Structure formats: C-alpha cells, structure tokens
Amino acid sequence: MVNGSTRIRILDTALDLFGTRGVGTVSLDDIADAVGVRKQTVLYWFKSRSGLIDAVLDHAADELLVVVEAAIRSQGDEPLDRVDAVVCAVFRPVVRRPALLGLIREVTRLDESHINHLRGRLSVVVERCVSYLRSEMEKGRLRTCDPMVLAGLLYSTVSGTGTEPIVLETFGWEPNAAGLRQVRRELRGFVRAALQPN
Amino acid sequence: MVNGSTRIRILDTALDLFGTRGVGTVSLDDIADAVGVRKQTVLYWFKSRSGLIDAVLDHAADELLVVVEAAIRSQGDEPLDRVDAVVCAVFRPVVRRPALLGLIREVTRLDESHINHLRGRLSVVVERCVSYLRSEMEKGRLRTCDPMVLAGLLYSTVSGTGTEPIVLETFGWEPNAAGLRQVRRELRGFVRAALQPN
DNA sequence: AGATTTGTCTACCAAATGGTAGAGACGTGA
C-alpha cells in the first residue's frame, strides 16, 4: 500500500456520504464522483461495497474512540463533570464532522455482519461507560437507576440531538453557530439534571 | 376508489418497510412482494414512488397525531405527569408498531419536498408542546430552560430509545417484553428527573 | 535496459430499478 492518499480520500468521502445520506442510498458511483475518480478505482482499494462499508465503520469508530477515550480520562472527580466532558466530546463531531454520528446511527439499517463488526469496535468503551456509571451510583453520586439503560438513553439524547437538525428545525431551531452553542448548552443542562442524585 | 383495501395494505406494508429498513433502500418491488401483488398495482394506487412516500408519511402522521393529541389532553394538572403521559403515548408505538417512529426519524434522509410535507403535518402538535412547556416553566413548575430545544431533546431521547434497539443491545440490553418495560420505566424516570424544577 | 508491481482507467455485463402501455377480468347500470 504505497499510495494511501486515494484510499484515505475514498474513506473520508464515503464516511461523509454514508453518514449524511444513509448507507443504503449511496452508490459506489456517488462516492467515486465525489472523490473525483472512477468507480473501478474504488473497487481497486476495497474489494466490494460491503468491504468498503466495514472499512468506513472502522474509520468512524477510530475517530469516535479517540475523542471519547480522551474525555473519559479527563480530570476531575465529580461524576457530573466527567459525564459532561464525555457529552461535550461526543457533541464535538456534530459541529466538526456531522456525518460521524449519523453513520453510527445507521447501524440500525445495516445487516447483521456489519452490525457485529461495529459492535466489536465499540464494545470496550461502552462497557467502560456502563461500569463507571454503576460505580458512581453505588457511591450515591448519581441518580440511582439501571446504568446500562441509562447509558443507552444518554447516547440516544446526544446522538439524536446531533443527527437530527431537521427535527430540531421543526421545533423552531435555527441551524447556525449560535444555534449549535445553544443546543449544546441545553443538552448539558438536560443531562446534568437527569443524572443529579436524588 | 371503491376498493380501498389494497391501497391500505400497500400503505401499511410500505410504512413497515420504510420505517424498519429506511426509505431509500426499499424498492417498489419489495413492497409489492410483501403485499402479494405486482409492482404495477402499487403504481396504480400511487402515481409514483415519491407520491407513495408522501402518502405513507401522511399515514404515519395520522397514526402518531391521534396518539399524542389524546395524551396531551389527558387529565391531571401536574406538568410532570402530563409530559409523562405524552412520553408513554409516543413510546407505545415502539411496542405495537416499531416502524412508526423509525419512519419519522427517516425525515433526515428525505429530500426537501417530503420533509416539508411531513413538517406541515406535525407542526401543529409540535407548537402546542413547546408553548405548553414554556407556560409551565414560567409558572416555575418545570426546570427553566429553552422550551423549544427541550422539546427537541425529549423527542430525541424517546425516539432514539424506541428506534435503536440495536444500540441498546450493544449496551447489553435484551429485546423482549420485560426489557421493553424496563426501558420504558428508565425512560420515564430519566425524563422526570430532567424536567424537575430547580 | 528490461521486468514487475502499483494505480487508474475504458469497456463491458447481468440484475434491479422506477415507470409506461395496454390487455384482460370483473362487476354495475342502462
């Protein structure tokens, strides 16, 4: 693999298209056109469409894991601050790379093999989050509930907020920098209130 | 339109397929096969694929609006109970008709004309929810924040929980009746905590 | 220099897609 640049460009472009328009509705030709190359070049770097999808999922998982791992390791003992840091970390791609969470959300539409592929990549960080929430609950520093489902709820809230600007617009929201800052502020307040120990 | 039954069956089936597999990845042949009819019969009842999509969106909006309107009008003065009723109402289709919220969520992937079509149908109930939240905040009976964004956050949380069983499974959740009840319980507690006045 | 590997291309192909044209079965009213 002497020349990685074309490969990387295909990967990046595919992530954007898959994440914004949905995996199933993006053709190899669409990706090739966006990269400025022929479809056969895409099939040279990835042996099939399915192979490309897995590679793009890996690419997305890499990007997400780096961000989340850093936030998890962040300073501060207070759990609400720590969760807050992770929320902000996951929300950052919403601004910088909107397709990223959109692609992760696509998992529901994929077939078993791709689902398992992505699950394998994310399971480590997921388990770490759940066990952290559980331990803080046991210490009475977070509202007591099922940590597993809570983690899912948190994910849904953050991911939904980030991936459904259209829905937010229906609620009257305006999609610009100020609007995004406002959403992030409300999101943090929402999560903080939901986790406050009782 | 003497015989409406074929039309309705197409509508129902299309809603299920669109909602579970995504609008873009379901062909007219897929729908026809599932109904037990030929593609041309589908095109007889709906003049084009795009027309079918709009009709299905209407069908979904009808179903959702009935449920939500009833819950909004529900008894009780305490706002936390009222929001709780709406959450339960929106969550009910998750069990009875999983495709419904999945289809609404698909709006992000549709093109402008379909988006506006659906928005037009949902805007009334959306505005009612937002102004209700605002008035209760002004009375100090809900945590004070931006009611518009809060409505979006609530939607994201409920919809995400209902439409992403795959993600919940990654968090260790088991998709059965008991699991669904547990998710609903946690969801209600989560929302209640997030709205508690400070 | 000559041989080989690497990367992109053109030329195809079979299958699936949304859509058109129109035949035929069926019932209903005159």
Place this chain on the structure above:
DNA sequence: TCACGTCTCTACCATTTGGTAGACAAATCT
C-alpha cells in the same frame, strides 16, 4: 346485452447498480 368504470396483470424500456476483465502508464526493482 352492451358499454363503462375498476382493478390487477403481462410485457416492455431506459437507467442505474455492483462487479469483472483487462489495457495502459508510471514507478520500482534487478
């Protein structure tokens, strides 16, 4: 009985899809 509207069908069609085969140029190795 006959004409007419309703409903589903078969037969096509142009376009797009994922994928194969192989030509060709540039770089790399011997």
